[in-house]
Structure formats: structure tokens, C-alpha cells
Amino acid sequence: MEDGDHKDLMTIRQMCDAFDVTPRTLRFYEAKELLFPLREGQKRLFTRRDRGRLKLILRGKRFGFSLEEMRQLLDLYDRGDAQEEQLKRTYEVARERLAQMERQRDELNEAIEELKGQLEWGAEMIASFRRPAAE
Amino acid sequence: MEDGDHKDLMTIRQMCDAFDVTPRTLRFYEAKELLFPLREGQKRLFTRRDRGRLKLILRGKRFGFSLEEMRQLLDLYDRGDAQEEQLKRTYEVARERLAQMERQRDELNEAIEELKGQLEWGAEMIASFRRPAAE
DNA sequence: ACCACGCTTGACGTTAACGTAAGGGTGAAC
DNA sequence: GTTCACCCTTACGTTAACGTCAAGCGTGGT
Structure with a gap:
């Protein structure tokens, strides 16, 4: 020591x-x-x-969140004067971000569904190779 | 003309x-x-x-998909000899990508849930400002 | 005395998918 | 004949979040 x-x-x-x-x-x-x-x-x-x-x-x-966004949030959070206004702004930023994330998730889900469709098509193609010209 | x-x-x-x-x-x-x-x-x-x-x-x-990934896929697709092997590789790449996307979506959902929790906390904080020191 | 280790600063490198500006050609319309 | 409207190439700029050296300082231990 x-x-x-x-x-x-x-x-x-x-x-x-x-x-x-x-x-x-x-x-x-x-x-x-x-x-x-x-x-x-x-x-x-x-x-x-x-x-x-x-x-x-x-x-x-x-x-x-980007680092820049986090810096801004921390700066607000940090002013000690966690006054209602500051807190509400932080809250709003977070809510916007949440909305963004939900949109992103929804788009991702759409893409996933579309890709699944493609995959089925691909699977059929592959299957058709296994029984060549057999209609 | x-x-x-x-x-x-x-x-x-x-x-x-x-x-x-x-x-x-x-x-x-x-x-x-x-x-x-x-x-x-x-x-x-x-x-x-x-x-x-x-x-x-x-x-x-x-x-x-990144452009590089797409280039590779198109090159395969493109060889005309859409042989079973090639098609299967494309299929596999797409399936891996799908798995990635589903993982990403799940992580996103986790983050969304966690953020929602934080927001509730924030909402309480804000509410507590409206009834100051009134327990 | 000297080494190894951990910490420091400084500064350039990395990746993706383009944006943007500079400098120049060509054909048609006025 | 010159002004448009498009087209071209070349090449540097952008953004985020660090990675990766390079070179140097300080110090605890042998």
C-alpha cells in the first residue's frame, strides 16, 4: 500500500x-x-x-446509438441539473431511436420473408436437378 | 428514330x-x-x-448483402452452367445470410425491449417531476 | 546498470459505397 | 457559333470507430 x-x-x-x-x-x-x-x-x-x-x-x-449521440445524451444527463426539460429531451431522443429500431426490425423482417421465398424457389431448382427432365 | x-x-x-x-x-x-x-x-x-x-x-x-457478396453470387449465377453444385453454393450462401439476418433481428428485438424498459424508467422520472416531493 | 513492461502520444491505415469537383468531349438546338 | 444538355474519366473526399505501428518515458526488479 x-x-x-x-x-x-x-x-x-x-x-x-x-x-x-x-x-x-x-x-x-x-x-x-x-x-x-x-x-x-x-x-x-x-x-x-x-x-x-x-x-x-x-x-x-x-x-x-453512435458515439456522438451518446456524448450528447451523457452531456445532458451530466449537467446535474437533470431538470425536467433535459430529461424530456433525452427521453425524446431515445424514443426516436426506438422508433428507428422498430422500423429497421420491420424492414429486416420483410427482407427475411422475401429471402425465404427466394430460398424456396432455389430449393425447387435444386430438387429439379435430382429428377432431370422428369415431368 | x-x-x-x-x-x-x-x-x-x-x-x-x-x-x-x-x-x-x-x-x-x-x-x-x-x-x-x-x-x-x-x-x-x-x-x-x-x-x-x-x-x-x-x-x-x-x-x-455487400456488393462483393453480390458479385460472387452473380458470377456463379452467371456461369450459365447453373450446375447443381453452383446453385447449391448460392443457396448455402443465401441461407447463411438468412441466419445472420435472423440473429440480427433477434438482437435488435432484445435491444428494443431493453430500451423500452429504460424508457419506462425515464417516464417515471419525468412524472416524478410533476408531483415534486409529494410522497 | 540495465532490462522488461506498461503506459504514453502521434499519426497514418482500414472499410464500404459512393459523393463531388475538375476538366473535357459531342451533338443538337437556337 | 455558341449555348445547352449529357456524357466521359480521374481522382480526392467522406464517415465511424477504432487498428496498428513507431518511438519514447518511467520504474520495479535483478
């Missing part, structure tokens, strides 16, 4: 192991102002807040 | 209007060897075959 205090601070590697991301990713997120690690000399030390944000970022990615 | 024969040949603009794509797109597809328009002087003239291929390409895009 000869290092000063670490209370809740994590090195870049600990973060990588904890969240399954590369160092490059964390540095990239810092450059994009999504994370704000402290410095001990030149080394980054990630705070509990950073971990919270990163968790939200990664979740957002699963939702299909 | 003073131009020679056009039987089934279309200029780039006619193609663009017919398929709702830009000239750049058609030239790009030619460069990628997805289309093979004839030339009259320097001008491109798209054949019926090109139209058939383009139709398949655009459909493939809706399915989420």
Missing part, C-alpha cells in the same frame, strides 16, 4: 479487463470527450464516474 | 430513372465488375442483362 490513495480509481488495463475493450478504445473515447480520466503523472486513472459513463456508452452501442 | 438500333439498350440516365440510382452508382458498379455495359463511342449502353443484374444487386442490398 505504498501508492497513495486509489479509492475507486482504475488503470487503463483494469478498465479494459473489466469492460472488455482495448486501450485504444478508452483513449479514443477520452479524445471524443466521452470519458474524463484523471492523471497521475501521465497515466490515466479512471474514476467511478468514468465507469458509469462507459457502461452507458456500451449499452448505447448495443442500442445502435 | 435516326439512331441505329437501340433494341433493349438504355443510356445511363434512363437506367438511373428506372432504378432510382445515380450515374456514379452505375459507373461504380461497372468498375467493381457488377455490370458490363456496352459502349457506343464512349457512352455506356446498358443491356437487358445489366438490368437483370442490377435488379438482383439492389434486391441483394435490401437483404444486406
